[in-house]
Structure formats: C-alpha cells, structure tokens
Amino acid sequence: MSGQEPTSCCAIKVYRLNHGTANEGTTSRSSQRLGPVNKPSMGCRADGQFSNSIARPRLLRVSRPCGNAYNCRVDNQTVSLQLIVRDMSAVTPPLHTLHSRHYRDNKFVYPVLSRRSKGISLGVNLNPDKICNFDCIYCQVDRRSEAETDFVDLQQVLDELRHLLEIATNGQLYADEPFCQVPEHLRRLNDIAFSGDGEPTTYRNFDEIISQVAQLKDELGLAATKMVLITNASMFHRPAVERGLALLDQHQGEIWAKLDAGTADYYHLIDRTKIPFQQILDNISAAAKIRPLVIQSLFMRVNSEPPTVTELEAYCDRLNEILTAGGQLSLIQVYTVSRTPAESYVASLSNQEVDAIATLVRQRTGLPTEAYYA
Numbered sequence: 001m002s003g004q005e006p007t008s009c010c011a012i013k014v015y016r017l018n019h020g021t022a023n024e025g026t027t028s029r030s031s032q033r034l035g036p037v038n039k040p041s042m043g044c045r046a047d048g049q050f051s052n053s054i055a056r057p058r059l060l061r062v063s064r065p066c067g068n069a070y071n072c073r074v075d076n077q078t079v080s081l082q083l084i085v086r087d088m089s090a091v092t093p094p095l096h097t098l099h100s101r102h103y104r105d106n107k108f109v110y111p112v113l114s115r116r117s118k119g120i121s122l123g124v125n126l127n128p129d130k131i132c133n134f135d136c137i138y139c140q141v142d143r144r145s146e147a148e149t150d151f152v153d154l155q156q157v158l159d160e161l162r163h164l165l166e167i168a169t170n171g172q173l174y175a176d177e178p179f180c181q182v183p184e185h186l187r188r189l190n191d192i193a194f195s196g197d198g199e200p201t202t203y204r205n206f207d208e209i210i211s212q213v214a215q216l217k218d219e220l221g222l223a224a225t226k227m228v229l230i231t232n233a234s235m236f237h238r239p240a241v242e243r244g245l246a247l248l249d250q251h252q253g254e255i256w257a258k259l260d261a262g263t264a265d266y267y268h269l270i271d272r273t274k275i276p277f278q279q280i281l282d283n284i285s286a287a288a289k290i291r292p293l294v295i296q297s298l299f300m301r302v303n304s305e306p307p308t309v310t311e312l313e314a315y316c317d318r319l320n321e322i323l324t325a326g327g328q329l330s331l332i333q334v335y336t337v338s339r340t341p342a343e344s345y346v347a348s349l350s351n352q353e354v355d356a357i358a359t360l361v362r363q364r365t366g367l368p369t370e371a372y373y374a
Helices: 154-170 206-219 239-250 264-271 277-288 309-324 351-365
Strands: 009-017 031-040 060-062 069-074 077-082 109-114 119-125 189-195 226-231 253-258 293-298 329-335 369-371
Touching: 109 154, 119 154, 154 189, 154 206, 189 206, 206 226, 206 239, 226 239, 239 253, 253 277, 264 277, 277 293, 277 309, 309 329, 309 351, 329 351, 351 369
Parallel strands: 031 060, 119 189, 189 226, 226 253, 253 293, 293 329, 329 369
Antiparallel strands: 009 031, 069 077, 109 119
C-alpha cells in the first residue's frame, strides 16, 4: 500500500495566496478561495500555502498521500500545498475506527491507533478462529466469514511482535498508510494488547504466551511498555489464567475487564452468552481484590433506545458492590460504538449521552471515569 494513492477522497477548503498563509474559512485581500481539494484518504482542517497564483477556482488533485507537503496539478501548473492537522475529530474516517486485525502478511499481531490508549497499541490476536464465548451485539468481528487459521503459532506470534515493536519504536511504522496520518503527539507505543477476534483468556496456554511476550519486551529494552489484557472476565477462575494474570502484574500489566450491564437481563441482551452474569461479577471482584482493574463499559442504542436510567443506576450499584467487597478499580472507561457492529439495530450514543453516563458513574461511585466517543 505504501506510495499508492487511495481511491477514496474527501473535500477540504483551501485558498489561493499571493503571499503568506491564509487560514481555512477566512477571507482577506491576499487570499481567494480555490474550491475543494481532493485529498486522498483523509480529510483535515488545514492551512494552505501556495507557490503560484491561480486565476480561477479549480478542482485540485493531491499527488502525495502522506506527510504535510503535497504537490497539486492545476492547469498544468504545480502548486505546493502545506497541510497541518488541527483536530483529530476532523479526520475522516478517524484512525481509531480502522482496527483491522491485518497488517501486511501478519497473521496474529497488528498495530492500531487506540482512542483509549491515546497512542499506538500492538494487538495480539489469540483467537484467529473467531471463536468467542460471548456473542456481543456490538462486536466488530465478522463471524460470518471463514477464519484464516484456527492455530496460534507461538513462534510466529513472537516474530511478528518483535518486528512491530522495532518499527513502532524506530518510527518506520509511520512511513506507511494509514499510520503516516497519525498526529505527532500520538506517535508513541503505548502497549501490547491481548485482544483480537475472541476472548483471549480462552487460549489454552495463556500463561505461557504472557511469559514469552514479557521476556521479549524485556529483551528489546521495553520493560516499561504496558501489556494490556482486554477481556470479558469469564475465564478468570481458571488456573492458567490466574497464572497469566499474576505474570501481567509483574510486567507492567493492566487488566481491562468488560462490564456492559447492571442487570442480568440487559447483560444477556447485549452480550448474548450462556455464562451467568453473577460469574462475571464474581470473577471481577476476585481479581480486583488482588490488583486494580480497569472496567471497560460500552453503551449503545438498541433499536434506537439508549440504556435506561434504571439500568445505568444498577450498573453503578454493581461497581459499588465490587468496591464494598474489597476490590480495586483504577478507572472506568465509558464508551460507545465506533465501528460497524454485528447487528444493524445497534447504533452509537451521542457525545452528550456518553458524557451523561460518565457523569452519573462519577457521582454514584466516586471512581475516576473517562469518556470516549464514536
């Protein structure tokens, strides 16, 4: 994909300049609106600086897809355009919505720009077979298509991870699409995340892979890099998982446990699993007594309806019960759907609705709470 112009384009406003720089949306004696520029792949709010005067508005085609400098052709003249990303919310589509499990020829390890990690997260897919003990209505995994493999090759996982750790830390990752569009302040390796196309703790040798990945990051001088387990907490009671959690504790690990409901009925509506809601609550409480957990909670519209106030208050009650039992919760992540869900009747909440839930959680529990939007 490197060096190829993407097929999708979106329009941004730019202005002709005789001298200097004009901000988008402004008019002055020294600037004249040229009309839309088709910038490949990502739109942004920008400042435009031109080396040539142009007689009339034209449709410009940008010839380079990455970086801040672009060359455009207008009436056989070459025009230099300087683009500066001002706001991640103006990038279309946002990179945090592009969580592909594929990177080049890799089968198991993939980089993403994570809205919750606020940087680059290297995902380790321990469920390429797409088997999961939950069937969440909002899940982005396409379980209707055939899995590419049902076998996790531990050595290949480590080889792929080694390579991505190297290029994420030396900057080579940002030479290719789409990561060349990551803003400078987010060009940082935040974590190695065990997630993927299913529940990672169902992997039979879970403790072994945690141990091997910890050794690899130490070998590369990345001992301070976090390892994050993104989990539904259903398997915490298994001995191999308990050993894996203990290894995470020793190697800058964080456990992000999923809790999307306050009542059993809503839990089964959202997560569609035979695993009892109480088992999830008990597992979270037991693990939180040993180390602080992050609770990740995704709320959405189901058949156009957001979660009720009663459901949200019950959710807060469950959090308080974990605390009363001696559990430690370091952060509550309240977020909503940002990628295509499994079911068409699922939709994102508005920013205001997400903020309202986060405010309720803070008021009812006193816990640190962060909101993440679609």
